[in-house]
Amino acid sequence: MKKLVIGLTGQTGAGKSTISEYAERIGCAVLNADEVAREVLTRGSDCLKRLAEIFGYDIIDGRGFCRRKLLAERAFVSRERTDLLNSVTHPWIIDKCREYIEELMHMNYDVILFDAPQLFESGGDSLCNFIITVIAERDIRLARIIGRDGISREEALLRIDAQHDEEYYTKKSDYIINGGQSLEDVRDNFFKILEEIKTKCKGG
Numbered sequence: 076m077k078k079l080v081i082g083l084t085g086q087t088g089a090g091k092s093t094i095s096e097y098a099e100r101i102g103c104a105v106l107n108a109d110e111v112a113r114e115v116l117t118r119g120s121d122c123l124k125r126l127a128e129i130f131g132y133d134i135i136d137g138r139g140f141c142r143r144k145l146l147a148e149r150a151f152v153s154r155e156r157t158d159l160l161n162s163v164t165h166p167w168i169i170d171k172c173r174e175y176i177e178e179l180m181h182m183n184y185d186v187i188l189f190d191a192p193q194l195f196e197s198g199g200d201s202l203c204n205f206i207i208t209v210i211a212e213r214d215i216r217l218a219r220i221i222g223r224d225g226i227s228r229e230e231a232l233l234r235i236d237a238q239h240d241e242e243y244y245t246k247k248s249d250y251i252i253n254g255g256q257s258l259e260d261v262r263d264n265f266f267k268i269l270e271e272i273k274t275k276c277k278g279g
Contacts, residue, residue, distance in 0.1 A: 077276060078180050078184070078185060078186075078187070079185065079186045079187065079204050079205070079272065079273075079276060080176060080187045080189055080202055080203045080204050081186060081187070081188050081189065081203060081204065081205050081206070081207060081269075081272065082189045082191060082194050082199065082200055082202070082203035082205070082206040082207065083095065083188055083189060083190045083191070083194075083206075083207050083209065084190075084191055084192060084193075084194035084195065084206065084207075084208055084209070084244055084248070085192070085208045085209035085210055085211075085244050085254070086192075086210070086211075086216060086235070086238050086239075086241065086244065087192060087216065087220055087234055087235065087238060088211065088215070088216030088217065088218075088219040088220040088223070088235075089209040089210055089211040089216055089254045089255075090209050090211055090219075090252075090254025090255070090261060091190055091192070091209050091254070092190070093254065093258065093261055094188075094190075094207075094209060094252065094254075094261065094265050095107065095188060095190045097261075097262050097265055097266070098186070098188040098265070098269075101266075102184070103184065103185075103186040103187065103188050104179045104182070104184040104186070104187045104188065105187075105188045105190060106172060106175050106176060106179065106187060106188070106189050106190065107190045108168060108172060108189070108190060108191035108192065108193065108194075108197075108199065109190075109192065111168050111171050111172050111175070112164060112168050113143075114171060115164065115167040115168055115171060116141045116143070116164075117140075118138070118139040118140050118141075119139055120167075121167075122163065122164060122167045123135065123141055125163050126141075126146065126160070126163055126164070129159060129160075129163065130146055130149045130150060130160075131149065133145065134146045134149070146160075147234075148230070151230075151233050151234050151237045152233060152237075153237065154236075154237055156237075157237040157238075161193060161196055161197070165193065165196065165197035165198070168193075168197060169197050169198060169199050169202075172189070172191070172199060172202065173202060176189070176202055185273075186269070186273075189202065189203060194206065195243070195244070195247055196239075200247070204272075204276075205249045205250070205272050206247065206248045206249050206250070207248060207249070207250045207251070207252060207265075207268060208244040208245050208247075208248040208250070208251050208252070209251075209252050209253075209254040210241055210244070210245065210251060210252070210253055210254060210255075211253065211254040211255035212255050213235065215254075215255045216235060217231055217232065217235065220234060220235070250268045252264050252265060252268070
Protein backbone atom coordinates (compact mmCIF):
# COMPACT_ATOMS: atom_id res chain seq x y z
CA MET A 76 0.00 0.00 0.00
CA LYS A 77 1.24 3.46 -0.83
CA LYS A 78 1.94 5.99 1.91
CA LEU A 79 -1.17 7.93 2.83
CA VAL A 80 -1.63 11.43 4.18
CA ILE A 81 -5.04 11.86 5.79
CA GLY A 82 -6.09 15.38 6.68
CA LEU A 83 -8.03 15.83 9.93
CA THR A 84 -9.89 19.10 10.41
CA GLY A 85 -12.99 20.73 11.84
CA GLN A 86 -14.08 23.49 14.18
CA THR A 87 -12.32 24.03 17.49
CA GLY A 88 -13.52 21.75 20.27
CA ALA A 89 -15.02 19.17 17.92
CA GLY A 90 -12.72 16.35 19.04
CA LYS A 91 -9.78 16.19 16.64
CA SER A 92 -7.23 15.55 19.39
CA THR A 93 -9.14 12.45 20.51
CA ILE A 94 -8.90 10.96 17.04
CA SER A 95 -5.21 11.86 16.83
CA GLU A 96 -4.63 9.94 20.05
CA TYR A 97 -6.37 6.86 18.62
CA ALA A 98 -4.29 7.14 15.45
CA GLU A 99 -1.04 7.21 17.43
CA ARG A 100 -2.08 4.16 19.44
CA ILE A 101 -2.37 2.05 16.30
CA GLY A 102 0.95 3.19 14.84
CA CYS A 103 0.03 6.09 12.59
CA ALA A 104 2.28 9.13 12.44
CA VAL A 105 0.48 12.25 13.63
CA LEU A 106 1.56 15.69 12.47
CA ASN A 107 -0.11 18.46 14.47
CA ALA A 108 -0.28 21.80 12.69
CA ASP A 109 -0.81 23.67 15.98
CA GLU A 110 2.51 22.34 17.25
CA VAL A 111 4.20 23.38 14.03
CA ALA A 112 2.63 26.82 14.46
CA ARG A 113 4.41 27.14 17.79
CA GLU A 114 7.66 26.35 16.02
CA VAL A 115 7.26 29.12 13.47
CA LEU A 116 6.52 31.57 16.31
CA THR A 117 9.71 30.78 18.16
CA ARG A 118 11.88 33.51 19.60
CA GLY A 119 13.31 35.78 16.92
CA SER A 120 11.47 34.19 14.00
CA ASP A 121 10.58 36.35 11.01
CA CYS A 122 6.97 35.22 11.33
CA LEU A 123 6.76 36.46 14.93
CA LYS A 124 8.34 39.77 13.99
CA ARG A 125 5.76 40.28 11.25
CA LEU A 126 2.88 39.51 13.63
CA ALA A 127 4.27 42.03 16.11
CA GLU A 128 4.14 44.72 13.44
CA ILE A 129 0.44 43.95 12.91
CA PHE A 130 -0.89 43.06 16.36
CA GLY A 131 1.44 45.11 18.56
CA TYR A 132 5.02 44.69 19.68
CA ASP A 133 3.86 43.82 23.19
CA ILE A 134 2.83 40.35 21.94
CA ILE A 135 6.57 39.62 22.38
CA ASP A 136 7.67 39.42 26.00
CA GLY A 137 10.90 40.71 27.50
CA ARG A 138 12.74 37.50 26.63
CA GLY A 139 11.65 37.60 23.01
CA PHE A 140 8.96 34.93 23.21
CA CYS A 141 5.41 35.18 21.88
CA ARG A 142 2.67 36.03 24.35
CA ARG A 143 0.30 33.57 22.73
CA LYS A 144 -2.70 34.40 24.92
CA LEU A 145 -2.41 38.11 24.13
CA LEU A 146 -2.01 37.37 20.43
CA ALA A 147 -5.11 35.16 20.53
CA GLU A 148 -7.13 37.85 22.30
CA ARG A 149 -6.32 40.32 19.54
CA ALA A 150 -6.56 37.94 16.60
CA PHE A 151 -9.83 36.19 17.47
CA VAL A 152 -11.99 39.25 18.04
CA SER A 153 -13.37 39.03 14.49
CA ARG A 154 -13.20 36.94 11.33
CA GLU A 155 -11.23 39.76 9.66
CA ARG A 156 -8.54 39.81 12.36
CA THR A 157 -8.35 36.03 12.35
CA ASP A 158 -7.93 36.03 8.58
CA LEU A 159 -5.14 38.58 8.95
CA LEU A 160 -3.34 36.35 11.44
CA ASN A 161 -3.72 33.36 9.14
CA SER A 162 -2.50 35.23 6.07
CA VAL A 163 0.83 35.75 7.84
CA THR A 164 1.27 32.40 9.59
CA HIS A 165 -0.15 29.92 7.07
CA PRO A 166 2.66 30.04 4.48
CA TRP A 167 5.27 29.47 7.19
CA ILE A 168 3.29 26.64 8.80
CA ILE A 169 2.50 24.80 5.56
CA ASP A 170 6.10 24.97 4.33
CA LYS A 171 7.26 23.41 7.60
CA CYS A 172 4.48 20.79 7.53
CA ARG A 173 5.46 19.83 4.00
CA GLU A 174 9.02 19.24 5.20
CA TYR A 175 7.81 17.05 8.07
CA ILE A 176 5.52 15.02 5.80
CA GLU A 177 8.39 14.35 3.42
CA GLU A 178 10.50 13.15 6.35
CA LEU A 179 7.72 10.90 7.64
CA MET A 180 7.24 9.45 4.16
CA HIS A 181 10.76 8.01 4.40
CA MET A 182 10.07 6.43 7.78
CA ASN A 183 8.18 3.26 8.64
CA TYR A 184 4.67 4.72 8.57
CA ASP A 185 1.89 3.71 6.19
CA VAL A 186 -0.44 6.48 7.36
CA ILE A 187 0.30 10.08 8.31
CA LEU A 188 -2.57 11.87 10.03
CA PHE A 189 -2.28 15.60 9.41
CA ASP A 190 -4.23 17.31 12.21
CA ALA A 191 -4.86 20.85 10.97
CA PRO A 192 -7.74 23.07 12.13
CA GLN A 193 -6.96 25.47 9.26
CA LEU A 194 -6.45 22.75 6.68
CA PHE A 195 -8.52 24.32 3.91
CA GLU A 196 -7.76 27.95 4.70
CA SER A 197 -4.02 27.31 4.56
CA GLY A 198 -4.07 25.17 1.41
CA GLY A 199 -2.85 22.22 3.46
CA ASP A 200 -5.54 20.03 1.91
CA SER A 201 -3.33 19.87 -1.19
CA LEU A 202 -0.93 17.69 0.83
CA CYS A 203 -3.61 15.10 1.63
CA ASN A 204 -4.98 12.00 -0.09
CA PHE A 205 -8.18 11.97 1.96
CA ILE A 206 -9.78 14.38 4.42
CA ILE A 207 -11.80 13.70 7.56
CA THR A 208 -13.81 16.46 9.23
CA VAL A 209 -14.84 16.19 12.88
CA ILE A 210 -18.08 17.87 13.90
CA ALA A 211 -19.85 18.43 17.23
CA GLU A 212 -22.72 20.54 18.51
CA ARG A 213 -21.92 24.11 19.46
CA ASP A 214 -22.66 23.65 23.18
CA ILE A 215 -20.34 20.64 23.36
CA ARG A 216 -17.54 22.54 21.65
CA LEU A 217 -18.07 25.55 23.89
CA ALA A 218 -17.73 23.49 27.08
CA ARG A 219 -14.64 21.73 25.76
CA ILE A 220 -12.88 24.96 24.80
CA ILE A 221 -13.56 26.55 28.19
CA GLY A 222 -12.25 23.47 30.00
CA ARG A 223 -9.30 22.92 27.69
CA ASP A 224 -8.00 26.49 27.46
CA GLY A 225 -9.13 27.86 30.81
CA ILE A 226 -10.85 30.85 29.24
CA SER A 227 -14.19 32.56 29.83
CA ARG A 228 -17.40 31.73 28.01
CA GLU A 229 -17.18 35.06 26.17
CA GLU A 230 -13.63 34.35 24.98
CA ALA A 231 -14.61 30.86 23.88
CA LEU A 232 -17.56 32.21 21.92
CA LEU A 233 -15.28 34.67 20.14
CA ARG A 234 -13.09 31.80 19.00
CA ILE A 235 -16.08 29.79 17.81
CA ASP A 236 -17.58 32.73 15.94
CA ALA A 237 -14.25 33.56 14.29
CA GLN A 238 -14.34 30.20 12.49
CA HIS A 239 -16.28 29.04 9.45
CA ASP A 240 -19.56 27.22 9.87
CA GLU A 241 -19.77 23.44 9.87
CA GLU A 242 -20.75 23.15 6.21
CA TYR A 243 -17.55 24.87 5.13
CA TYR A 244 -15.64 21.84 6.40
CA THR A 245 -18.02 19.01 5.62
CA LYS A 246 -18.61 19.87 1.97
CA LYS A 247 -14.87 19.72 1.28
CA SER A 248 -14.26 16.42 3.08
CA ASP A 249 -14.30 12.75 2.15
CA TYR A 250 -15.48 11.55 5.57
CA ILE A 251 -17.25 13.03 8.58
CA ILE A 252 -17.04 11.92 12.22
CA ASN A 253 -19.38 13.16 14.92
CA GLY A 254 -17.02 14.03 17.77
CA GLY A 255 -19.94 14.61 20.11
CA GLN A 256 -20.64 10.89 20.36
CA SER A 257 -19.22 8.57 23.00
CA LEU A 258 -15.48 7.95 22.91
CA GLU A 259 -16.14 4.37 21.84
CA ASP A 260 -18.29 5.47 18.90
CA VAL A 261 -15.73 8.07 17.84
CA ARG A 262 -12.97 5.47 17.98
CA ASP A 263 -14.98 2.85 16.09
CA ASN A 264 -16.00 5.31 13.38
CA PHE A 265 -12.43 6.44 12.89
CA PHE A 266 -11.11 2.87 12.66
CA LYS A 267 -13.87 1.99 10.19
CA ILE A 268 -13.00 4.96 7.98
CA LEU A 269 -9.30 4.15 8.18
CA GLU A 270 -9.89 0.57 7.06
CA GLU A 271 -12.11 1.77 4.22
CA ILE A 272 -9.37 4.14 3.02
CA LYS A 273 -6.75 1.40 3.21
CA THR A 274 -9.00 -0.95 1.24
CA LYS A 275 -9.47 1.67 -1.47
CA CYS A 276 -5.73 2.18 -1.75
CA LYS A 277 -4.55 -1.42 -1.75
CA GLY A 278 -2.31 -2.04 -4.68
CA GLY A 279 -2.03 1.69 -5.32
